[in-house]
Amino acid sequence: MKVSKEQAAQNRAKLIETAARLMRERGIDGVGVAEIGKAAGLTHGALYAHFPSKEALAAEALAFGLERGHRRLITPRDGRMPELGEVLDGYLSEERRNDIAEGCAMAASVSEIGRQDASVGERFALGLEQMTSVFASKLDAHVPETQRRERALTMAVALIGAISASRAVMKAQPELADEILHAVRQSIDTIAAQPRGDKQDAHR
Structure with a gap:
């Protein structure tokens, strides 16, 4: 029985959404087609009528998860854009850490990306760039452009690593898992609040 174009599009979207959820929960290599x-x-x-390989599906599933995460960062709250502190609190919350299926796609997959096809790595890099851009836009306007990107990139990588490390020790040492979130949150505040020119002054 021939499937209509509309139904085919719905099937493809369902496959991507399902793959994105399962790959966040179990890892890209932990779930089969x-x-x-x-x-x-x-x-x-x-x-396989929609995707020539698992790698192709994984790339689309990661892109879907990354876009979903990006919307969380840029969606207005109560009629205004969320401030940096609100974004950080949400990302580093215990609730978000504990809910792998609904959490950040980058934090869920970061340890696997290097072993995947280049197309998957390209999606991850795009997601990291998007997160960095969002953080850069929320830093003090007086921070020079070179420092702005450096600080924003540091924040993005720290967040992804914090969630991944916190999840890694959660079952064995839940107190350490919470400590990781708190420590990274405090460190990012320090980075964000650093006055203009601190880096140059440090090398004098």
Whole structure:
């Protein structure tokens, strides 16, 4: 039975959304295409009708998760754009850390990306650039452009690493897991509040 274009588009979207969730929960290498197809209510063959390989699906699933995370950073709250502190508090919250399926796609996949196809790595790099740009836009306007990007990139990488490390020790040492979130949150505040010219002064 021939599938309409509309139904085919819906099936493709369902596969991407399902793959994104399962790959966040279990890792890219921890879930197979057959399982993804079944969870999406589609056959193994239907999946390959939309994606030539698991790598192609993984790249699209990661892109979907990254776009979802990006919208969280830029969506207005109560009619205004969220301030940097609000974004940081949300990202480094215990709730967000504990909910892997709904959490940051980069934090969930960072340890695997280097072993994946270049197309997957390209999606990750784009997501990191987007996060960096958002943070840079929220820093003090007087911070020079070179320092702005450097600080924003440091923040983005610190956030991703904090969630990943906190999850890694959560079962064994929950207090350490919480300490990681708190320590990184405090450190990022220091980076964000650093006055203009501090870096140059430090080298004199």
